[in-house]
Amino acid sequence: MNKMHTLIKIILSAIGIFFAIRLLSPLSLGISYLYSKPSWETAGAWLFSLLLVAGAIGLLMYFLVYQHDKLTKKIVGSEQLPEPDSQVQWLPVALRLICIAGGIYFLNTVIWQTTFFISQLAFFKENTRSIYTFAPYSPRDILPWIIMLICGIYLLFGAPHFVRWQVKKTLQQCTTSKKQQDEDQSASSVEI
Amino acid sequence: MTKMQIIAKAVLIFIGLSAIANLCQYQCALTSTVLYGGTFMFRTVLFLSVFLIVTIAIAYLFIFKNDWLVYKITGSGEKLNPERETLWLVSSLRMVAVLYGFLLLAASMPTILNIIVSPLYIFPLINEILTFKTFPKSLIFTSSQWSYMIYNFLKAILAAYLLYGWPQFIRFQLNIRKTKSPLNQNRYTEGIKNE
Numbered sequence: 001m002n003k004m005h006t007l008i009k010i011i012l013s014a015i016g017i018f019f020a021i022r023l024l025s026p027l028s029l030g031i032s033y034l035y036s037k038p039s040w041e042t043a044g045a046w047l048f049s050l051l052l053v054a055g056a057i058g059l060l061m062y063f064l065v066y067q068h069d070k071l072t073k074k075i076v077g078s079e080q081l082p083e084p085d086s087q088v089q090w091l092p093v094a095l096r097l098i099c100i101a102g103g104i105y106f107l108n109t110v111i112w113q114t115t116f117f118i119s120q121l122a123f124f125k126e127n128t129r130s131i132y133t134f135a136p137y138s139p140r141d142i143l144p145w146i147i148m149l150i151c152g153i154y155l156l157f158g159a160p161h162f163v164r165w166q167v168k169k170t171l172q173q174c175t176t177s178k179k180q181q182d183e184d185q186s187a188s189s190v191e192i
Numbered sequence: 193m194t195k196m197q198i199i200a201k202a203v204l205i206f207i208g209l210s211a212i213a214n215l216c217q218y219q220c221a222l223t224s225t226v227l228y229g230g231t232f233m234f235r236t237v238l239f240l241s242v243f244l245i246v247t248i249a250i251a252y253l254f255i256f257k258n259d260w261l262v263y264k265i266t267g268s269g270e271k272l273n274p275e276r277e278t279l280w281l282v283s284s285l286r287m288v289a290v291l292y293g294f295l296l297l298a299a300s301m302p303t304i305l306n307i308i309v310s311p312l313y314i315f316p317l318i319n320e321i322l323t324f325k326t327f328p329k330s331l332i333f334t335s336s337q338w339s340y341m342i343y344n345f346l347k348a349i350l351a352a353y354l355l356y357g358w359p360q361f362i363r364f365q366l367n368i369r370k371t372k373s374p375l376n377q378n379r380y381t382e383g384i385k386n387e
């Protein structure tokens with residue numbers, strides 16, 4: 001274990017706790033529904049949404065807070081690394097962490113949208129009572145959330161292609177800048 | 193620049209970006225009110241101009257010329273050598289761009305999908321216009337819808353650009369640093385002396 005592992009563990013725990021609290025924020029709205037004597041459909045939808053949120057929080061806490069050792073090793077790439085003295089070692093690790101945070105943010109949004117979708121379905125079922133058969137959502141409305149779910153899962157797994165591409169581009173930009181700097185220096189020495 | 197100064201710069205840019213995105217959302221709501229007209233128009237225009245000035249000020253002070261704020265926050269310290277400084281600056285700015293790009297992308301996913309599928313809707317509409325010589329009713333939007341559509345479109349473009357790595361801005365920041373480097377400053381002072 002080195003400084004990098006410790007720092008990543010702290011960041012992972014922080015990400016887990018932050019998103020767990022963020023997921024809990026619509027809970028007050030759900031409790032207010034219960035006070036308004038809801039129908040069986042609404043109560044069922046609320047209970048299902050609550051279970052979904054609780055499951056997501058449980059997974060977050062398990063993987064990012066209690067079992068963060070395995071995840072840290074996967075993010076860093078190997079168990080024992082020398083103390084990082086150059087940015088190049090940090091860059092893919094930091095980008096991977098950002099991707100994981102982004103993935104959780106995506107999935108968080110999808111979970112919120114799913115609970116909203118379930119509550120809408122329950123609301124329509126409760127109010128229309130088989131008079132209308134149309135769904136409150138069309139496939140076109142659901143498609144962005146499906147794509148977001150796929151993107152979220154990809155990012156959660158560290159987005160290896162994206163990270164590799166970003167690292168390559170960053171190093172390219174640094175090399176270009178260094179070349180320019182060298183050219184400037186040589187031009188100034190010629191002037192002198 | 194020191195490591196702390198570069199980190200402070202990245203954090204300030206992140207704050208600036210998020211502040212601008214939020215302010216633009218308010219401006220969008222206000223613009224729709226102006227386009228709608230009404231008795232509160234003068235007050236709305238006043239608010240809009242104040243919001244616009246604040247947005248420009250934030251963009252200037254937090255994103256483009258944030259060095260004075262960075263030095264005030266972090267003070268002085270051990271400077272990095274030019275090579276490492278470039279690496280730190282490029283990496284930290286790129287990380288900020290990717291992180292904020294993800295946040296914007298999550299919010300603008302429906303817009304991006306709408307842009308992708310727009311040719312499927314545009315060609316039948318063009319056909320309708322050419323055949324019946326009338327403007328389709330489905331293209332008539334309210335002022336509020338227009339302003340939000342433009343805002344979402346710009347947000348989607350910004351998300352894509354940030355995820356691409358924000359190369360122009362990073363190059364601009366590197367150029368600023370280059371003009372402030374001791375070599376260039378010496379050349380500048382030598383030039384003044386010669387004059």
